[in-house]
Amino acid sequence: MRFGVLGPLMVLDDEGRPIKIPEVKVRALLADLLVHEGRPVGADRLIDDLWGAEPPGNSANALQAKVSQLRRAVGRERVVHRAPGYLLRLGPADEVDADRFRALATRAGSARPETRAALLTEALDLWRGPAYADFADEEFVRAAAHRLTEQRLAVMEEQAEIRLAEGDHLLLTGELADLVARHPLRERLRAVQLRALYLAGRQSEALASYEELRHRLADEFGVDPGPELAALHQAILRQDASLDLPSRAPAALREDSPPGVPDRPRTNLPAQLTTLIGRRQVLEELDRLLDGVRLVTLIGPGGVGKTRVAVEAAARLAQRAPGSPRAWFPDGAWLVEFADQRGGVAGLAQAVAATLGLNGDVPAGPEAPRAPADRLVAALRERRMLLVLDNCEQVAGPAAELAALLLRAAPGVRVLATSREPLGLAGETLCLVEPLQPDDAIRLFTERATASAPNFALDEETREAVAEICHRLDGIPLALELAATRVRGLGARELAARLQDRFRVLTAGQRGAAARQQTLRATIDWSWELLGEPEQIVLRRLAVPAGGWTLDAAE
Incomplete structure (x- = not known):
């Protein structure tokens, strides 16, 4: 059995199936016992936590009734009477997701650099929302939830520092903006954001972020930022060379690993905060297709979840071990967002190059290709990677042209596209993402x-x-x-x-x-807005009839 508190309270049986905990007071009882991590909780304390200032008439019997309901759900042997109250008997150390999270974070602290990031990512992937989300307003979980939240933020800061050192500053600038807005006084987090913005060529925004923190600290606490952050601010003002990375290309695109030590596949795929439901069949199909097909396009209506499926499929492929008999990608799996692109092939090629951090890898010299797409192709010619080209419908023609160029000239590159219409290329395999059952x-x-x-x-x-x-x-x-x-x-x-x-x-x-x-x-x-005027006219007409609509009637 497994218990989840890193998000809404969750209980799973040994097969991974959810166990329903019947009602709010029973769920609150379970949360209270989980907060105490296997230690006894007094009956009076439990009654006060569950009913507060308005306990029932016979509170001892009412508590016993909730205990009986909880025992029926999780097993009588789990909820044990231990004077002066009850305790939740826990099994292995990883039975509660919070314990697994802490164990992974501890392992990461003593792990080698090449495995530390993977352990931190695995730890953060356990979170499904705020700790004890069902009972966030209850006093009995407040201290435990706050402690877990602080630990989560510390892990996120450490992971961001590792990613920054490996050249992921382009993605970090966007990801850190929301995190800093929610936790504006964390100086370690702010330092990572300042460096990421600076490395992304956004020096003025880095300086503005520092000033925002300085004013906030002065107004609320009458203090200045710490010496480390102040020194970073001065280094940004001087454009100090110490701020530059040894190489701007992401780790997956560098070839400086120690002999005999293969790089773990690098990726910019975002960590997901919620579980993916009902997509096992399409994920298995994608896993099979991308073993042999070089262009797969996920198609389906808006809101059906094409991007989420693509990211999940790519993350699974990126985790394949080096030397696997199945397709693996030593140069990583990368998500390139086309939703905000409106230009032609050149603009899309520049977006891909920026995502991959390839500005320093493109060939130079008088014979070097000048067009952005040709320069991108030259840089990827020897690479083995998976590109996820997301929201291609906005730029279907240029996206198809760029994909064709890459597939022809870079045999180690495979493309997983998402679009509301096919790209229409030879060799393209379509995979339909349907509404949920x-x-x-x-x-x-x-x-x-x-x-x-x-x-x-x-x-x-x-x-x-x-x-x-x-x-x-x-x-x-x-x-x-x-x-x-x-x-x-x-x-x-x-x-x-x-x-x-x-x-x-x-x-x-x-x-x-x-x-x-x-x-x-x-x-x-x-x-x-993707439709031309004749298509919009037809669609308006299709909205009028009730009932079925056959091909003959449409024609």
Whole structure:
């Protein structure tokens, strides 16, 4: 059995299947016992934590009833009476995800540099949201949740420093912006951001970030930034050569590893904060295809989760061991975002080169190719990597042209594209990402709704409404996630009733999501704007008839 507290409270059986903990007070009891990590908790303390200033009439019997319900869920041998109260009997050291997280972080501290980053990434991948997310407002979890959050931030800072040393500053500038905004007073985190911005050629933004921290510290605490951060600020002002990396190319594209020690595949794939649900079949298909096919395009409607599937598939491929009989990528798996690109092939080639940090690797001299696409091809000719070209529909023609150039001239490069339409190249294999099946849609909605509204639970009262929501939203993951954020304010039944006008209801996305994913209307508009005028006319006409629509009728 495994217990999860790094996010909403979760219990899994030995086969990895979720175990339902029946109601809020029982879940709170389990959380309270987990907070104490196998130590006894007094009955009076448990009663106070569960009911606060309004305990039930016979509080001892009420607590015993909740203990009995918890025992039925996790096993009688797990919840043990131990004077003056109860304890949760835990098994192996890694049975609780928080313990696994701490163990991995400790191992990373004494590991060799080439394995430290992998251990830190594995530790951070255990997080599914804020610690004890269901009970974030409860006093009994506050200290434990704060302690875990501090440990998580320390690991994130260490991981960012390692990535910065390896040349990942281009990606770090974006990833650190939100983290610094949420934790503006952490000087170690701010230092990594300043160096990343400076290395990305954004010196003025680095200086502005330092000034923002300096004013905040002065206004709130009457102090100045620490000496290390102040020294970094002066080095940025001087453009000190000590700030430059030995090589601007990412580690995967350098060939300076010690003899006999293969590089771990490098990647800029973002760590995921939530579980991927219902995509086992398409992931297995991608794993099989990318063993032999050099261009695979994931296609499907907006919001269906093409990018998430592509990132998950690429991450699995990047973890294959060197020398594997199956396809592996010693030069890494890299995500290149085309959503904000509007130029031609040259602009896309520059975006790929910037992501890979290839400015120092392109050939120089009078005979060197001048066009950005030709320079990119020359730099990748001997590389073995997987490129994930995301959101190609915005630039379908130039993206297809660039992919064709790379595939012809760089035989070790494979391309996994995401698009709402095929690229139309010879050798392209299409892989359809479909809406979720009903059971998976319900599971996704329930998990996201629980994270947004800790008191929400899928039970006999809410199951019918949740099934109706998932049916009306056609199993589209983005729509389900947008809907899940409204459960806290509306409840499942009211949300289902209001979905007659889904564009008005689904308007509250996650902060940090791309603009096209903030609302359902924005997602639809993204597709609509790709259509030419004749296509828009036809689509408006298709919206009028009710019932079926055959090919003959459409023609």
